[in-house]
Amino acid sequence: MMTMTRGLLISIGQHSDRGRKPVNQDFHGILIPEEPLLSLKGIAAVLADGISSSTVSQIASESAVKSFLMDYYCTSESWTVKTSARRVLDATNSWLHAQTRKSQYAYDRDKGYVCTLSAMVIKATTAHIFHVGDCRIYRVAGKALEQLTDDHRIIVSSEQTYLGRALGINPQLEIDYQTVEIEAGDTFILATDGAYEFVDQRFITSAIAEHAAELDGAAKAIVDEAYRRGSDDNITVQILRVDAVPQRDSAGIFNQTFELPLPALPEPRAMFDGYRIVREIHGSSRSHIYLAVDAETEGPVALKLPSIDLRDNAAYLKRFLMEEWIARRIDSPHVLKPMSQSRRRSYLYVATEFIEGQTLRQWMLDNPRPDLETVRGIVEQIATGLRAFHRMEMLHQDLRPDNVLIDKTGTAKIIDFGSVRVAGVAEAAPKSADEEILGTVQYTAPEYFLGEGGSPRSDMFSLAAICYHMLTGHLPYGAQLAKIRGRSDAWKLRYRPAIDAERGIPGWIDGALRKALHPDPYKRHEDLSEFVFELRNPNPAYLATRTTPLLERNPLLFWKLTTAILACAVITLLAVLRLR
Incomplete structure (x- = not known):
């Protein structure tokens, strides 16, 4: 069996037999979805092996495989393979364990709903491997096999072993995870112990080579050979061969939209794809935004069109294509909502709800000295919106006053x-x-300038910088962030205390801001909720009285005094030398 999409070509073969046992407790499956899930989620192959001491473990192995193949593709398209698979496996483990606890085998786990499981998800040019138990995943290396998984089996003696880990045996699941970069020609094998304990590697590789055009035949030949050599267990083999790898290109996910023509900038009162243009709301080198009225509903909408200046920039257009896709996966009252698309689109643009208000930047200009409670309220709302992104494994990366509407x-x-x-x-x-820094320098976390990539704590830094700016009227590091070229520059950053008696900013608020704005992301708050909590609840660690260093309170005076002391030292030294 083969599947191909944009350069990805995979051949598949699989076979299972109950062997000399009355019931086949193995279960296996492979699912190849249609686009766009094929690009976003990949191809999944799963193999589960029930334990012989249980009369219901075939139910466990069947449930485990089916739930993985069905539920994995129902997880958010924005999640990584690791996050999606782990969520599904944790849920499956909890369900199997609960079934055992409710059954007559509640106190004899070896007879309950337990199985081993090995799964492989091939996405783009990477194979993601999840493993618990003693099934095995191999990669063919010439005429030998490279074992990619470790057996979770405890050896008591030459005649006695038992599983150290399995699905459903404990309330919490400990599962091995690894990634393997794939190339054209790579062949992977998933096998139960009924197969790999009885067939040598040379036979397996020879069978695959002999049945290269039809891998189901190779899988059956291996299973039959294991039976012939005396296997006394169920026997299952899956084979996946990568015949070609795809280009790693996120834009391919949006091929249909990418083919839409780029629109000309419309004039007021003109009709644009079913919308009547009212006026331009905002225009910059990055985009053009118009207020329009839907001709069908008479409701106001905001239309965002690609920048005229960047229409030849492929990277920019890819990011523009992503915007609506992202918006449709975020559900929060504090995140801009896209309009439902009920008719065919003729051009490349994004239609969103129209918000009558002003940017936070303009609000800050109109309210240069806001009270602490107002600032806290705005920060809490923005944090709620950010958490909606983070739950979907998304980072905003460009949080600034211009990107928040009030x-x-x-x-x-x-x-x-x-x-x-x-x-x-x-x-x-x-x-x-050498990835481009997409955020605005003054609010961007230092780790981006070091090429380390971001995390939810990076968005927290940006939010804390906005909070600091609203409270003090200036930025915590001034123009220092733009000068970062290496790690030493990051450690030289000097935080300007936000304590201001006139503005009513207490020391414990400054302590919360100082921590959230630390140059080292690992020294910031662990979560946005912790930062928001400390803006309302004094942390005892920040209440201790401490003297602010002169360098922080008055840098100019500090350097003047330092220069004067050095001058005195030089004069004294010269006088001593003259006396000699």
């Missing part, structure tokens, strides 16, 4: 998703050694 009710909404990093899509995209 409507007439005082509700804050995060807008502009052009810099958002989606972990699940990034797995299929090329990695550049």
Whole structure:
């Protein structure tokens, strides 16, 4: 069996037999979805082996395989393979364990709903391997096999062994995970112990070579040989051969949209794809945004069109294509909502809800000295929106006052998703050694300048910088962030304390900001909720009285005094030398 998409070509073969046992407790399956899931989620192959001491473990192995193949593809498309598979396997393990606890085998786990499991997900140019138990995954290396998994089997003696780990045996699941880069020609084998304990590697590789055109025949030949050599267990073999690998290109996920023509900038009162243009709301080198009215519903909408200046920039267009895809996967009252698409689109653009209000940047200009409670309220709303991104394994990466709208009710909404990093899509995209910093320098976390990539703590840094700016009227590091060229520059950053008696900023608020704005992401708060909590609840660690260093309180005076002391030392030294 073969499947191909945009350069990905995989041949598949599989066979299973109950062997000399009355019931086949093995279960296996491979699922190849249609696009766009094929690019976003990959191809999944799963093998489970029930344990012989249980009369119901065939139910466990069947449930485990079916739930993985069905539920994995129902997880968020924005999640990584690891996150998606782990969520599914954890849920399956909990269900199997609960079934045992409710059964007559509640106190004899070896007779309950237990099985081993090995799974492989091939996405783009990477194979993701998940393993618990004693099934095995091999990669063919010439006429030998490279074992990629470790057997979770405890050896008591030459005649007695038992499983150290299995699916459903404990409330919590400990599962091995690894990734393997794949190339055209790579062949992988998933096998139960009823196969690999009885057939030597040379026979397996020879069978695959002999049945290269039809791998089901190779799998059957291996199973038959294991039976002939005396296998007393169920026997299952799966074979996956990578005949060609795809190009790592996230834009391919959006091929249909990518083919849409780029629109000309419309004039007021003109009709544009079923919308009546009212006026331009915002225009910049990055995009053009118009207020329009839907001709069918008479409701207001905002239309975002690609920048005229960047239409020849392929990377920019890919990010533009991602914006609506991202927006449709975020559900939060504090994130801009896309309009439902009920008719065929003629051009490349994004239609979103229209928010009557102003950017946070304009709000800050209109309210240069906001009270602490107002600032806290805005920060909490933005944090709620950010958490919606983080739950989907997305990073905003360009949080700044211009990308937050405040409507007439005082509700804050995060807008502009052009810099958002989606972990699940990034797995299929090329990695550049010199990736562009997409955020605005003044609010961007230092780790981006070091080429280390971001994390939810990076978005926290940006949010804390906005909070600091609203409270003090300036930025915590001034223009220092733009000068970072290496790690030593990051450690030289000097935080300007936010304590201000006139503005009513207490020391414990400054302590929370100082921590969230630390140059080292691992020294910031672990989660956004912790930072938001500390903006309302004094952390005892920040209440201790401490003297702020003169360098932080008054850098100019510090350097003047340092220069004066050095001058005195030089004069004294010269006087001593003259006396000699």
